[in-house]
Amino acid sequence: MRLLHTMLRVNNLDESLKFYCDKLGMKLLRKHEFPGGEFTLAFVGYGAENETTVLELTWNWGTSKYEIGTAYGHIALGVDDIYKTCADLKNKGVNVVREPGPMKHGTTPIAFIEDPNGYRIELIQLK
Template sequence: MRLLHTMLRVGNLEDSLKFYCDVLGMKLLRQKEYPGGEFTLAFVGYGDEVDHTVLELTYNWGVEQYDLGTGYGHIAIGVEDIYTTCANIRLRGGKVTREPGPMKHGSTVIAFVEDPNGYKVELIQIPS
């Protein structure tokens, strides 16, 4: 068994694709509209779905916003240089909500960014 994907409901598919692809550097792997169900699915990630876990962005036609609730935490992405990554995210129009630095009560270097829907994405410095 392996983890295939995580699904996020998004209010504006184009804004979300710009964030995940242009700001975070993922690739749009596939996208399909389902007129009968009035929704569109877009799968994005850093590699092919055969070998990598990806994100499924679900746009329900006509729904522009969701209540994120208190159960969702974040997705996490490992990065080699967290300071440069955050600087590049800012240059591409992304929102850094927690500057890079050691996590509270630990030594792992982390940062947080926020997507256009308010979902949190944790960046974790990969030890070299």
């Protein structure tokens, strides 16, 4: 067994694709519309679905706002240089909600950004 994907419901698919692809550097792997169900699925990631875990963005037509809820935590991405990555993302208009720095009670530098839907994404400095 292996983890295939994580799904997020998004308010605006085009805006979300621009964020994940243009700003975070993921690739749109596949996209399929389901007119009968009035929804679209878009799969994005850093590698092929048969090799890596990807992100499924689900857009339900006619829905423009979701409550994130208190159970959702975050997505985590490993980065080589967290300070440069955050600076580059800020220049692209990404909201950095926790500046890079050591994790509380630890030494690993982390930061948090937010996607257009309000989902938190943790950036973790790779060793």
